[in-house]
Amino acid sequence: MFTQNALIDSQPAVETCAFPRTEETTDAAFKPSYLFTPVEIGPYTLAHRVVMAPLTRLRSETPGDVPGDLMVEYYGQRASPGGFIVSEATTIAVTGRGYLGAPGIYSDAQAAGWRRVTDAVHAKGGLIFIQLWHVGRAAHVEMTGGEAPVSASAVPFEGVAFTKDGWVPVSPNRALRTDEIPGVVEAYRLGAVRAKAAGFDGVEIHGGNGYLVDQFLQDGSNKRTDEYGGPIEHRARFLFEVLDAVISVWGADRVAVRLSPATRFNGMSDSNPEATFGYVAKQLNRYGLAYLHIIEPRINGNEEVSEGLAPVATEHLRAIYTGKLISAGGFHPDTAEEILKIGNADAVAFGRLFIANPDLPERLRLSLPLNPYDRSTFYGGDAHGYTDYPFYGKGS
Numbered sequence: 001m002f003t004q005n006a007l008i009d010s011q012p013a014v015e016t017c018a019f020p021r022t023e024e025t026t027d028a029a030f031k032p033s034y035l036f037t038p039v040e041i042g043p044y045t046l047a048h049r050v051v052m053a054p055l056t057r058l059r060s061e062t063p064g065d066v067p068g069d070l071m072v073e074y075y076g077q078r079a080s081p082g083g084f085i086v087s088e089a090t091t092i093a094v095t096g097r098g099y100l101g102a103p104g105i106y107s108d109a110q111a112a113g114w115r116r117v118t119d120a121v122h123a124k125g126g127l128i129f130i131q132l133w134h135v136g137r138a139a140h141v142e143m144t145g146g147e148a149p150v151s152a153s154a155v156p157f158e159g160v161a162f163t164k165d166g167w168v169p170v171s172p173n174r175a176l177r178t179d180e181i182p183g184v185v186e187a188y189r190l191g192a193v194r195a196k197a198a199g200f201d202g203v204e205i206h207g208g209n210g211y212l213v214d215q216f217l218q219d220g221s222n223k224r225t226d227e228y229g230g231p232i233e234h235r236a237r238f239l240f241e242v243l244d245a246v247i248s249v250w251g252a253d254r255v256a257v258r259l260s261p262a263t264r265f266n267g268m269s270d271s272n273p274e275a276t277f278g279y280v281a282k283q284l285n286r287y288g289l290a291y292l293h294i295i296e297p298r299i300n301g302n303e304e305v306s307e308g309l310a311p312v313a314t315e316h317l318r319a320i321y322t323g324k325l326i327s328a329g330g331f332h333p334d335t336a337e338e339i340l341k342i343g344n345a346d347a348v349a350f351g352r353l354f355i356a357n358p359d360l361p362e363r364l365r366l367s368l369p370l371n372p373y374d375r376s377t378f379y380g381g382d383a384h385g386y387t388d389y390p391f392y393g394k395g396s
Contacts, residue, residue, distance in 0.1 A: 032333060034340035036365050038082075039347055041324055042202060042253040042290030044127055046347070047082020049340060050361040053328050053349035054086040054131040054204070054258070058101030058162065058380040060113075065091065065104035067113035073387045075128070076120030077358035083126045086258075086293070086349070087117075089133035089206050092191035093184075095150065096212065097143040098135030098170075099162040101380050105130065106187070111194040118199035129202040129256065129290075130195045132188055132246070135161075136212030137173035137221075138266050149173040150180075152215045152222040152229065152238070157267030159210075162379065178226050181238065184212075189245035202254035203246050205239075208295050210266025213239050214259075217276060220269030232279045239280065243287065252288045256326075260295035261313040274316065281321040292321050293349065296329030311339055318344045333364050359391045368392050 036048045061068040091097050091104045104110045121128045137151035140161035151173045159170045207213040215221040216238040222229050228237050247255050261277040270276050294314045314327040328349035336348040354360050356373035377385020
């Protein structure tokens with residue numbers, strides 16, 4: 001089962017604390033082996049299986065949502081020879097914006113900014129996919145150009161968006177008309193085109209965390225009665241139309257999908273998540289994708305809410321999905337080794353550890369101490385808590 005108890009509210013937590021500079025230690029006896037074996041991802045060979053997860057940091061230059069110098073430095077720091085990065089969620093249209101400072105890929109200036117980022121990653125011998133994103137109903141009109149946020153259905157929920165006034169309640173949403181959906185699909189395709197011009201190595205479609213694709217997939221948010229609602233075969237139609245559009249630009253082996261089975265983040269729910277996501281995984285087998293990326297339900301948004309819960313979603317979908325699987329959510333070095341050893345995942349994505357440790361792969365390979373992360377600097381701000389985490393042995 002994917003489900004779990006005691007999930008937190010959808011509002012991201014913000015802690016106030018001084019930026020810590022003491023180091024967390026790792027188990028001196030821990031010596032990773034599976035994490036540091038090569039793996040094929042689409043047409044690429046990764047030197048190791050320590051993946052940088054997509055991490056919303058809200059440091060693009062505004063107005064314009066353009067990646068600037070800070071983002072170039074940040075991604076360049078975290079690139080490694082043969083390593084793999086998935087970019088932070090990147091909006092495909094003004095109407096898909098929900099977080100001030102999140103970058104976009106709907107303008108030429110944004111693509112040019114991202115080109116500097118991808119050049120920095122490639123200069124370090126790394127690979128980077130862009131994550132394409134439309135927040136759907138998780139938005140405020142201040143971010144969408146005054147337009148009401150759109151979703152599969154007009155289902156109210158108590159979510160938040162990030163604006164110039166900080167975290168604020170989302171605006172009332174409306175259901176996309178059937179005749180509007182092709183235009184949204186086209187925005188994904190155009191984002192994929194610009195991503196190619198920006199020098200990315202591939203594309204990951206964000207289908208999780210209660211954003212637009214997920215809002216179509218799960219029946220708690222999809223109450224439609226047309227060809228995009230009802231049974232899962234219809235609710236998944238939007239995802240597969242987006243997938244087909246992106247594949248038309250990149251080819252299937254450079255495209256991936258990210259899902260979050262059983263998440264409650266952003267007010268999500270589904271009456272039968274095992275059936276819903278099992279169906280999607282089975283259908284994805286037809287494509288020959290680069291990988292399928294799974295967020296474990298022990299993570300709700302940016303919070304680990306069930307310490308010790310096994311990676312149940314990946315385990316369930318591993319029995320269905322025949323391609324490469326990346327698992328994310330609450331992993332530590334030892335649990336990452338374990339899931340790779342038993343074969344339920346082919347690589348593991350790390351988020352918070354990568355935020356605080358730009359040289360995370362090397363630290364894990366050598367079992368070196370880890371910098372602790374400072375949650376109060378996760379969202380927005382300047383270099384503090386972003387590009388000033390030290391590399392091992394180089395001080396602060």
